[in-house]
Each structure stands twice: as C-alpha cells, then as structure tokens.
Amino acid sequence: MAPSPLAPASPTQTGHTLLGLLSFGSELSAYELKRWADNLRFFWSAPAMSQVYREVERLAEGGYVSSRRVVRDGTRETTVYRLTTAGESAVRAWLAASPGPPVLKHPVALRVFFGHLLDAADLRRAIDAHRAWCDRMLSDLEDLRRELGDDERWRNAKLVAGWGLGYYRGELAAVEGIGDVLDVGAVGAANDEGSADIA
C-alpha cells in the first residue's frame, strides 16, 4: 500500500486529550478511551466514537502510543494502547503551550437572542430542556466526584469537578431567571440585576 504522506502530522486536539488520558498509566482500548473521554464532557465535549478509533490509530502510527492485540472477555480480540515516552512529551508540550480561547456553542442562549423568531411556547420548551440538561449534568458530575473517592491521584480531577459544579449551578440559576423574565413578559425588569446576580 502507498505509504501515506511521510509527515505523520502531530496529534489533533482530540489526539492530545487521548494521550492525556493514557498518561494515568493504564493500557486502554479505543472503546475504553471513549468512555474515559466522556467523563471530561462537563468541560470538554466528547468526541464521536469513530473519531477516537481513528485518532488512536494515528497516534500509534506516529509512535505516540504503542499498540498490541489482546484477547479480552473470552474470545474477543481488541487493540489496546499504551503511552510511549514520545507520547508523553507530546502531551506535555501541548499542554504547556498557551491555551487559546474556549470554544462555546450555546444553543439556548442563541434561541433567547433570536427570541423574536420563536413563539413563547417554543422558547419555553428550549429553556426547560436546558434546565433539565443542567440538572442531568449536575447529578452526573456529583456521581462522578463521588466515584473519584479520596484517591490522591484524582486531586486535580476533583478540583475541576468542583469548578464544573459551580458552573452548572450558575447556569441553572441563570436559565431559571431567564425563564421567569420571559414568563412575566416583563421588559423593564429584564435588565442586568435580574440574571447576573443570580449567578
């Protein structure tokens, strides 16, 4: 087969996060990596399964991880990956670089912004859906933090979990505030103090 363009391009964002997950020492399959990555979703939207499979393959090609086929759960064969020293250097370098701004796409805020294009019921539905989603995130995050236990290894994870809890609580309060304002149909009351102070 034709060897792909010789430059084994440096890992993508997703690739780097996978390296990060492998930096905790375990040897993981693509599927397991995806499950781990899901636990970052509170502050880092999870990639698609297929993306994980492809990325981890590229990481192996680039020498950032080593791979081997193993048999698990009886007959089932799967590929598992382990971080190499090259891989660890790569994540470290990536993380040490300047962060760049967060990416944020907030469909509910967008709907409020374009409120003149929605009837009250639809907007209401969007708000409610967001509230439910926040509730879900909060309870999931609380569960996760509980699972982390007292292991010193997860000190940073728990720090981030605390950050996330604050964020989702604020978001919940804010969206409820917005809902109230819209219910009242109030205009003058829709100023800063209403929603900002809640959060």
Place this chain on the structure above:
Amino acid sequence: MAPSPLAPASPTQTGHTLLGLLSFGSELSAYELKRWADNLRFFWSAPAMSQVYREVERLAEGGYVSSRRVVRDGTRETTVYRLTTAGESAVRAWLAASPGPPVLKHPVALRVFFGHLLDAADLRRAIDAHRAWCDRMLSDLEDLRRELGDDERWRNAKLVAGWGLGYYRGELAAVEGIGDVLDVGAVGAANDEGSADIA
C-alpha cells in the same frame, strides 16, 4: 435513493445563525455579517471569515437569502444579502427544534485536569491567561450592552448579555479560586465548597 447533487442541502448551524442575523432586517455583506456574528461570541464562538463567505453563498444558492451587487464607499463593489421569506421560515423552524446540548471546549479546565503533566509555572500561566481572557470578555460585553442602549429591539440581546455577564463573572471567580488553591498547594482545601460557593 441517492441524494441528488442538485438538492441544495439545508443550511448549517452557521448558516442558520447568519439567517438569524439577517432577520433584523438589514441588507448585509459577508464582511458585515462576520462582524455581527462576532458579537455573539460570548455564547456562540464566531466562525472564520471564509466560512461566512462560503455559507452565505450557499444560502443564496438555496434561496434562503437574495443577493445583489452594490457599490459602496466609492468604487468598491460588494455583494449584499437580504433574508427571503424562505430563509425566515428556515431559521424559525431551526430555532423551534429541540436545542441539543451545548458544545464546550475549555482548554484551561483541561489543563487543570491534566495538571500532573504540567509544572507549576505553566499551569499558572494558563490560569492567568484565562483570567485575562475573562476580564476581556467582561469588558467587551459591558461595552456591547452599553451600545445596545434602550432600543426595544434589543431586549432579548440585553437579556442574553446579562446572562453572559453572570457567566463570565462566575468563571473569573472560579479560576481565581483554582489559582489560589494551586498556589497554596493545598489538598484538603480543594474540595467542593471552595470553588462552588464563589460562583
């Protein structure tokens, strides 16, 4: 059946937001649309310039907007776009649909999570960068809200601006809290209450 190449696929997310921006009635060029879109960046990360050019072209092909060439500022010719009734229906329908979860990629939270791969100075830098970024967002957002003035037309925009201010204030407080914890190198103090109560 194979999707015909002739079928002008329905607009992308970015396409729909552009339609939304055009729903305020103005006839705008791609460049102007990009500038408008930048003002949504507080809750909806702005697309690249080139993306706006391409999307708006596709919108024109699909009949969601009408386009015409005009001369502006002397000799310069440019294409300006106006929302069609088809376009308005499309945004309305898009917005009325169920929101789907927000997309979030928070590089600083990620760095904290992977803190074991960074030395203290680099982590510190990331935290500081984020604080500066939040400051910037806050002042930009305050400016923007001021510019919106008392125009009834921007009622929803101001509502969202208030939401955003709350969010960025919370984020700022949280990141400062994290910074403090890291400075102290404290472990036991890094629990929930620290960051959650701040936000």
Place this chain on the structure above:
DNA sequence: ATGGGCATGTAACGAGTTACATGATTTT
C-alpha cells in the same frame, strides 16, 4: 507615495460527524 490595515474573497486541508456493518454478550 507608501505602508498598514480594512474589505473581499479563494483554495486546500483536516478534524469531527453521521451512518453503516458486524460479532459478542447479556437479558428476557
């Protein structure tokens, strides 16, 4: 008059997505 920024694009690329396919394992 020229150098820097604004305005208007084009081209190529890559990351990430949805949809599809398939065998194993568990549940009913």
Place this chain on the structure above:
DNA sequence: AAAATCATGTAACTCGTTACATGCCCAT
C-alpha cells in the same frame, strides 16, 4: 432463542479551519 445492548470497527461526507491573494483606503 429472540431481543437488546455492548464492543469494535469502516466509509463517506461536511463543516470549519488556516493560509493565501488582492485591491482599496487612510494616515504619515
């Protein structure tokens, strides 16, 4: 044993990006 779910992938596509190109306009 049928159904559902888990696990492991593959294929095709598209969105959005960075990088490039170019003419106009304004300040020094």
